[in-house]
Amino acid sequence: MEKQTDSVETVKSIASDLKAVEPIVSVKNLIVTGKDGRLLVDHLSLQLKRGETLGLVGESGSGKTLTLKSLIGLLPKNLSESYEEKKINGNVAMIFQNPMSALDPLCPVFAQLIEVVMIRQNVSKKEAVCRANELIERLGLPKELSKKDRLPSELSGGQCQRILIAMALACNPDVLLCDEPTTALDVTVQKQTLDLILSLQKEMNFAILFVTHNLAVAAGICSHLAVMHHGKIVERAATKEILLTPKDEYTKMLLSAILRIPHR
Numbered sequence: 001m002e003k004q005t006d007s008v009e010t011v012k013s014i015a016s017d018l019k020a021v022e023p024i025v026s027v028k029n030l031i032v033t034g035k036d037g038r039l040l041v042d043h044l045s046l047q048l049k050r051g052e053t054l055g056l057v058g059e060s061g062s063g064k065t066l067t068l069k070s071l072i073g074l075l076p077k078n079l080s081e082s083y084e085e086k087k088i089n090g091n092v093a094m095i096f097q098n099p100m101s102a103l104d105p106l107c108p109v110f111a112q113l114i115e116v117v118m119i120r121q122n123v124s125k126k127e128a129v130c131r132a133n134e135l136i137e138r139l140g141l142p143k144e145l146s147k148k149d150r151l152p153s154e155l156s157g158g159q160c161q162r163i164l165i166a167m168a169l170a171c172n173p174d175v176l177l178c179d180e181p182t183t184a185l186d187v188t189v190q191k192q193t194l195d196l197i198l199s200l201q202k203e204m205n206f207a208i209l210f211v212t213h214n215l216a217v218a219a220g221i222c223s224h225l226a227v228m229h230h231g232k233i234v235e236r237a238a239t240k241e242i243l244l245t246p247k248d249e250y251t252k253m254l255l256s257a258i259l260r261i262p263h264r
Contacts, residue, residue, distance in 0.1 A: 021049065022089070023089075024048060024089050025048035025071070025089075025175055026085055026086075027047070027085065027086050028045045028083065028086075029043045029044070029082075029085075030082075030086060031082045032070060032079055032231075033079065033080045033082075035079070040066055041063040041081075041231045044063070044233055046226060046236075048209060049207065050207055051201070052207050052208070052223060053198075053207070054207075056211045057213065057215050057218045057225055058213065058228035058229055058254075059254075062228040062231065063228055063230075063231040064211040065097075065179050065211060066079070067228075068177045068179050068211055071092065071177060072092055072177060074094075088175055089174070091120075091171055091172055091175070092173060092176075093168035093169075094168065094176075094178075094179065095165055095168050095179065095181040097181065097183055099163065099164050099184070100152055100160060103152040104152075105152055107151075108149035109145065109151070109152055109160070110136070110146055110149040110150075111149055112163070113135065113170065114128045117131050121170065129146065132146070133146050140162065141159060157185055157189070158189040161184075162193070165181075173204075176197075176201070176209075178208060182217065183212075183214075194220065194221050198221060215257075215258055222239055224236065225239050225242045234248045234250050235247055235248040235251045
């Protein structure tokens with residue numbers, strides 16, 4: 001009987017190990033086409049495992065954001081898509097580029113957070129208030145928001161971005177999609193926000209797909225990079241490999257465009 005129990009536990013352990021290494025995001029030959037028939041995302045394929053951080057880098061218009069919007073089901077209606085496979089094994093949440101446009105300008109931010117908690121965690125309003133309070137405290141937001149709520153316009157850009165992060169965490173994500181989440185922030189707030197996202201990832205073990213045109217920012221947060229150009233992934237590898245030995249000419253151009261602090 002003891003041997004049989006050991007065998008069952010071994011099988012469970014193997015199944016758990018297999019689940020840990022299988023991709024949590026799997027996309028194969030994703031195509032997004034414009035109304036004029038132009039390929040905006042051209043046969044894109046990628047995989048992402050739990051706990052990994054993959055950076056999609058490239059200039060504006062390269063198809064990065066459209067890839068994220070396809071994954072979360074928010075593609076504009078005038079675009080069409082096709083794919084062999086598009087699968088996310090778990091909950092997905094997204095942090096948008098501009099917090100001021102992502103938040104409802106006429107609704108106080110704490111009220112917006114409570115609504116997300118109620119819907120995504122299926123709890124009562126009383127419980128949602130408690131959980132929303134925990135989130136704002138965790139993210140270093142003013143505690144008085146729960147008593148004296150404010151409109152997005154009454155908060156700083158960094159605080160609004162943290163509200164968006166709180167909303168994303170309220171979804172208990174297995175995959176976090178980040179669409180240039182620090183572009184509108186000043187340099188010090190950028191670093192604080194990125195450090196916060198990485199700290200939360202370490203704690204909650206979610207995967208991150210991080211979109212940015214800034215290769216330096218991607219290098220600081222991502223374990224792997226995929227370089228996009230004209231809708232295609234032209235190169236992908238571990239971050240260190242791409243930084244030290246880039247193979248594609250477009251990747252080399254992006255690296256050469258990084259501003260360096262001059263030595264005097």
